[in-house]
Amino acid sequence: MSLSPYGLVELPVWGYFLVTFLTIESMFLGVTLYLHRDQSHGGLILHPALRHVFRFWLWFSSGAVTKEWVAVHRRHHAHADQALDPHSPVVYGVRRVLFEGFELYRAATRDPDTIRNYGRGTPDDWLERHVYSAYPYLGVTLFTLAHLVLFGVPAIVMLAVHLSAQPFFAGGVINGLGHAIGYRSFEMPSTATNLVPWALLLGGEELHNNHHAFPRSARFAIQRWEFDIGWLFIRLFRALGLARVRWVAPRPRFERRRRELDTDTVDALFTNRMHVLRAYARRVVLPVCRDLARREPQGSVPASASKLLIRHPTLLAEEARRKLRDLTDRYEVLRRVVEYRDGLQQLWIGTSANPSRALAQLRDWCHQAEASGITALREFAQGLPAYARR
Numbered sequence: 001m002s003l004s005p006y007g008l009v010e011l012p013v014w015g016y017f018l019v020t021f022l023t024i025e026s027m028f029l030g031v032t033l034y035l036h037r038d039q040s041h042g043g044l045i046l047h048p049a050l051r052h053v054f055r056f057w058l059w060f061s062s063g064a065v066t067k068e069w070v071a072v073h074r075r076h077h078a079h080a081d082q083a084l085d086p087h088s089p090v091v092y093g094v095r096r097v098l099f100e101g102f103e104l105y106r107a108a109t110r111d112p113d114t115i116r117n118y119g120r121g122t123p124d125d126w127l128e129r130h131v132y133s134a135y136p137y138l139g140v141t142l143f144t145l146a147h148l149v150l151f152g153v154p155a156i157v158m159l160a161v162h163l164s165a166q167p168f169f170a171g172g173v174i175n176g177l178g179h180a181i182g183y184r185s186f187e188m189p190s191t192a193t194n195l196v197p198w199a200l201l202l203g204g205e206e207l208h209n210n211h212h213a214f215p216r217s218a219r220f221a222i223q224r225w226e227f228d229i230g231w232l233f234i235r236l237f238r239a240l241g242l243a244r245v246r247w248v249a250p251r252p253r254f255e256r257r258r259r260e261l262d263t264d265t266v267d268a269l270f271t272n273r274m275h276v277l278r279a280y281a282r283r284v285v286l287p288v289c290r291d292l293a294r295r296e297p298q299g300s301v302p303a304s305a306s307k308l309l310i311r312h313p314t315l316l317a318e319e320a321r322r323k324l325r326d327l328t329d330r331y332e333v334l335r336r337v338v339e340y341r342d343g344l345q346q347l348w349i350g351t352s353a354n355p356s357r358a359l360a361q362l363r364d365w366c367h368q369a370e371a372s373g374i375t376a377l378r379e380f381a382q383g384l385p386a387y388a389r390r
Contacts, residue, residue: 007152016151020158024165025201027061030054031069031170032203032230033237039122040070043218044234047242055123059132059139062166067133068109071119075108076175077215078118080190081315086114087175090191094180101171169202178208185223186213186274187281187312197226204230213274214249222249250275255388261366266358268387270348276387280341280380281310287376288337301331309338333374340369340377 004010011019034054037044046054058064072086081090086108089097097104108114131138140163147155173195182193192212199206199220207220207228214222221228237243252272258265269276289306308316308324316324328335347361362384369381 005153007148007150007155009150011151011154016154016158019151020161023061023162025203026057027162027166028170028201028203028205029230029233030058031064031166032205033233033243034058035064035066035069036073036205037218037230037234039066040073041216043216043245043247045244045246046237050237050242051123055132056139059136060143061139061162063136063140064166065109065133065136066128067115067119067122070122071115071117072105072108074118075114077212080192080212081179087171088191089176089179094176097176097179098172101175102167105167105171170205174202174205174208178206182209184209186210186278187310188213188274189312189314191315194226197223199227200229204228210249216247217249218245219248222251250390253388253390254386256386258385258388261359261363261385263355263359264389265385265387266347266355266362268389269362269384270358271390272387273345273348276344276384277341280344283383284341284374284376284380285309285337288333288374291376292331292333301327305334309334336372336374337377340365340372 033044034046034051035058038046038051055066058066076085076087079085081088083091085091087097087101087104092104144159147159151158178193178195179191180193182195183197184193186209190212192209194209195206197207204220205211207222207226210220210222210226211217218234219228219231220226221231234243234245238245250271252275253268286306289301289309293301293303293305302323304323305327308320308327311320313321328338343365347358347365366381366384370378372378
């Protein structure tokens, strides 16, 4: 009796596609829920049994070692887009991170200081010490053999697709393109972007800008029109008693009738500070730039003016900084818009230490903003009391 070239399980063509898709998607689900949201940041707490299912599956299907993955990712956040970032396109270039992201990841895992300083709190039980960490490639070897036995010749293509998926998409696309293209809802020192608003294929990791703005959040979708498929599974696991959410990114709540600033307002603004800065960009910077462009001779205010003012200062190249200085030196209204934004951010530094002082500073800021003569700024300041505590 000859062995079938299609192994023990012969499937139609669509069946091989389906099996490969499901193995890849379950691997990405383990990455985003277990390695990322649970182990790296702690915004999600998975049931111990579910943790181990994901830990085994990731070892078996990709050779991932929890401590290594977590350590490299935490170092990425600690030094985002700086020299010590293990896989930043700003440091290494988009092309290298996209196509050699896995190599950069492996290089970082070989640094004992990275593992020691950033890998704390990850599993250290008998299985981890004697199986998963001790034999990281054994799982992938068994995974490969299982595919060959079950599916025969078609398994060669299935394995090629599966084993290239995580290095390319997680190591390359998210870490590379996720810091180069897409849209930015929140400005911060990191160049992280949201690749798409509907994060369906990579477990929700496509919403990378949102994650960098709120690293601890178990939910990556922030805007009402965004969708994070990882959050859908979290809700399912939570309903089954297999997951507990510790923290999610805030969404602003408004009480439109509020007109007075108080300590609750200070607390609400601090909690929603990323949203407040986003609103400042949309309701102050953009209208002021548009109005200035209409009033000034055509071409004197470049179309990039608003982008220069909105972009986080640390991300501007030297030429962009020079252009921004020229604009703020030439137009007082732009200089004041930048100064008021910086002043608003300064209020948050001392909010938790001295709420009463922060309230006094906020009232003074709003009083000056309303008297600034800048319509958009006045209206923005008048709207701040509407921010309410959750």
